[in-house]
Structure formats: structure tokens, C-alpha cells
Amino acid sequence: MNYDAWKELFQTNSSSFRVKGHIRRESKPKYNKDEAWVNLDDLVKMWIYDIVTQSLLNMILKEDVTAHTVWTGLETLFRDNQQSRAIELDQRLQTLTLGDLTISQYCECMRVILDLLTNIISPVAAPTLFTYLINGLSPKYDNIITVLRH
Template identity: 35%
Template sequence: MPNTIPEKPPHTSNPPPPVFTSQPALHVTNICNFIPITLDQESAQYATWVEFFTIHACAYNVLDHIDSTVPQPSDVNDATWKRLDASVKQWIYGTIHEDLIYTIMKPGATALELWKRLEDLFQDNKHTGVIYLEQQFSNLRLENFSNMTEYYI
């Protein structure tokens, strides 16, 4: 009897291994190395922060997460896109002051939504002024004034 190896039935063949594409944006561990300023409401550095952030997003091919006019790359599946979006959100939160984090944070928001909230905050001078005054008011302490008249002035 000849020694032959039986063929595997088609239903038991192994599936091809999954294809993993490495996304450089997922490997950024310290965003502050790339964006050297922390955005806050009191300093006039919004345009500078946007420029640094946009350059970084472009270099890591995630500009579509902060610019609605840039189409989502066709070679990125939905699961990877969500992971990239989470990374961009981490970059945003990691480069803004804590007060701004609490101002723009919205559970379930995309990076683009957070980006637009920041833009609205800094581009709308009336709104920015109100938030700044609210912040100043909330930091007022009566014990820092010598009398009530000084407190009300």
C-alpha cells in the first residue's frame, strides 16, 4: 500500500492570518515632546497650539480626525479609525490645561467634536470672556479681601 497523505477537506483549512497595519499615531507615548505648549484660556496662544497640533496630526496621518474637510483614508477600517480617534483625543487632553479639559469634555465625543468645542471657545470672544469671568469669580475668596467693600469692587 503506498504511503500517501490524505488531503484536508476544504472546510478544515486554516484561515489566513489577520492583517495588522501599524499606525504610527498609536505609538506616540509623550505628546508633549511634539507640542511644547499647554493651551489655556488665559494666554493668547491658541493659534500657536493649533499650528503645532495640526503639523503633528498631518505628520501622523490623522488630520481627518480634526479637520472635517479631510476624508477618512480608505485603507483604515472602522475599528482602527476608532483607536486612532481615541489617540487624537488623548493628544488633545494631554496638551490643554485641566480647566479646558473639564470645559470641553463630553463622553463619547469624537476628536473632531472636541476640536470644534475648543475652536468655538477660542474663536467666540464673548463666550470666552464669559468663561474667563466665571473662572475668575469662582476663584474669589472673601478671606483675600480686607473688608466687604473691597470684595464688591
């Protein structure tokens, strides 16, 4: 699952449990050492820690931080990596071939990569996508490719 989809699901979940303010920094302790607030904040941190990969956990796990700090740290990791991720995804899209996939599976693979590129604000123009699509088809589709190119 891509980061933006994960983020939306996590925010929806945290909203339904009325703790979304902990990741948005809208919730603050009522007084110093507000135990109820700290418990809820720790709960939100546990949710985050429980669903990220071990390598991400190693990068975001710090002592004495709030859920908001963990949340923004995670987002920073994903956003800072956008350009290299866009290059990698575009390369995958350019080199994707039909191979043993069905046309439906091939198009679904392309759609997933396109969604990921769109999520990191690097959408692919329709003419470019068309070129990638037909370039990845096998020789048995040469007649269709010829028609489509003209």
C-alpha cells in the first residue's frame, strides 16, 4: 500500500476513535503530567509502531516524543524521498513488459505504478503512458500496435 492510502486509512481510524488530534497536534495535555492524555498519545504511537515495517520503526522510534512528532517524522521520511522514488517508479513503468501477464494484469500493474507516481505529485502524461503501454506489449500484439501508432 502506498503512503497516501495508508495515511488516509490511519487518519480515518484515529478519527473514529477520537484521537486524530494527537497526530494533528490539535490535542494537548490539559496540565503538566496529564496522565489520561499521555495514555491516549502512547496508544496512537503504539498503533503507528505496530503497523510500520521494522526498518521504518528503527528510523522513527525515539524516547519521550509525542504521537504528532512520530507522525510528522514518518511523513518527512516519505516526502523527502519523493524525487528518487519518482525516478524509480518511472523507470519501472518504462520497463514494464507484458511477459507472462494477462493484458488485465499488465494494465493493473501500470495502474498501480501510475497511482504511486500521482501520489508523490509526479503524474505521467497520457501520451507518455500510451507509449509505455504499447512498448511493453509482446510481439503477438504487433498488428494492434501498428494500428494504434498511426
